[in-house]
Amino acid sequence: MTHKWTRALSWLALLLALGATIVAFTGMTLARVDRIGKLEGFGYLASSAPFAAAALVIGLIAIILNWRKGWPARRAALLGFLIALGFVGSLAVRVLMSSDAPMIHDATTDLADVPQFEAITLPDDNLRGLDNEAEWVALHEEGYPDLRSVVLDRPVAQTILDAEKLAEERGWTIRAVDPEEGRLEATAYASYIRFEDEVVIRVRPDGAGRSLVDMRSTSRVGIGDLGVNAQRIHDFLEDLAAVR
Numbered sequence: 042m043t044h045k046w047t048r049a050l051s052w053l054a055l056l057l058a059l060g061a062t063i064v065a066f067t068g069m070t071l072a073r074v075d076r077i078g079k080l081e082g083f084g085y086l087a088s089s090a091p092f093a094a095a096a097l098v099i100g101l102i103a104i105i106l107n108w109r110k111g112w113p114a115r116r117a118a119l120l121g122f123l124i125a126l127g128f129v130g131s132l133a134v135r136v137l138m139s140s141d142a143p144m145i146h147d148a149t150t151d152l153a154d155v156p157q158f159e160a161i162t163l164p165d166d167n168l169r170g171l172d173n174e175a176e177w178v179a180l181h182e183e184g185y186p187d188l189r190s191v192v193l194d195r196p197v198a199q200t201i202l203d204a205e206k207l208a209e210e211r212g213w214t215i216r217a218v219d220p221e222e223g224r225l226e227a228t229a230y231a232s233y234i235r236f237e238d239e240v241v242i243r244v245r246p247d248g249a250g251r252s253l254v255d256m257r258s259t260s261r262v263g264i265g266d267l268g269v270n271a272q273r274i275h276d277f278l279e280d281l282a283a284v285r
Contacts, residue, residue, distance in 0.1 A: 044113045051103040051114035054121030057096035062128055065089040072234045080262050082234050090132060096125035135267065142268030143184030144170060145177055147259035150190045150274060152178050156243040156257040160217035160226045163239060163259065170264035185271045191278050193252045197223040200244045200252040203284045207277065213240065229258065231269050237261045238270060254278065 068085020071077045100122030107115050147167065149155050171177050181188075193200055198220035205218050205225055213227040223244035228237050240258045247253045256278060258270035 044110055047103065047106040047110050048114040048117070050099055050106060051118035051121065054096050054100035054103050054125065055117045056121075057092050057099065058121045058124035058128065061089040061093040061096060062124060065093075065128070069234050078262075079234055079236050086132075090129070093125045093128040096121055097129050100125055139267035139269075141184070142265065142271070143180040144265040145180050145184070146170075146263055146266040146270065147177065147257070148181065148185060148188060148266075148270040148274055149255070149257040150188055150278075151255045152181060154255075156241045156255050158226060158239065158241050159224070161228070161239050161241070164261055167259065184268075188271055188274060191254045191282060192247055193254055193282060194250075195252055196250065197221075197244045197246055197252050200254060200281070201225055201242070204242050204244075204254075204277075204281055207280055207284070208240075211277075223252075229273060231260070231266075231273075236263070238266075238273070240273070254281065 065086045068077070068082045068089075070082075072079050072082020072085075100118055103114070103118035104122055107113065107118050146169075168174060168177060171180075195203070201218065201220040201223055205215065208215060208225065208227050208229075211229065213229045215225070215227050217224065217226040219225075223246075225240075225242040227240045229240050230236065231238055238258055238260050240256070243255045243257075245253045245255075256274045258273050260266045260270060
């Protein structure tokens with residue numbers, strides 16, 4: 042191939058990588074500020090991914106050609122390859138990290154007595170993607186066998202106050218809090234798009250002056266959540282237990 046083709050492929054890789062990144066970022070930003078729907082914003086990311094993958098392959102070819110031809114367009118080739126690598130690599134890492142997550146979007150510490158929302162109204166299709174609640178329970182038990190209630194050595198009211206403080210530090214929107222009743226409901230946010238996930242924390246006395254804490258986190262949109270809700274519960278309860 043001549044230098045003309047080397048330069049053409051180098052610039053094609055750069056333009057594809059930049060275009061895919063700009064389109065994805067624009068869509069996600071519009072969704073983040075609620076100018077478009079959250080899933081629509083995610084759709085921009087999903088539709089841009091194949092173009093970024095193409096840019097990655099073309100960029101690699103362009104780098105090889107540049108190496109053979111004396112680097113006539115090395116900057117365009119390298120930039121295109123690196124931008125595409127960052128785009129595709131970040132998506133691949135996220136998918137691989139959540140490859141074991143079940144295809145559900147509702148996680149809880151108590152499947153036998155699931156914490157219920159009172160101040161927050163869940164979508165009518167909260168079982169979307171599933172045939173019935175029994176299927177959700179089966180997938181949940183298989184995917185999150187270690188998600189369980191925790192017992193804390195503090196009164197119910199104090200536990201809720203500690204939970205409220207942690208929720209505020211995380212930037213959650215508190216929807217309802219009742220220390221005496223042992224309940225907190227809030228809206229949490231996931232990813233750059235700020236997907237809205239609803240959270241309820243239920244605290245009951247265990248009969249020995251301690252608190253039995255259960256938590257539920259569920260996404261308002263989508264079918265699978267890539268394990269986000271279960272991880273949120275793990276992290277929150279771990280931090281709550283560490284409060285002194």
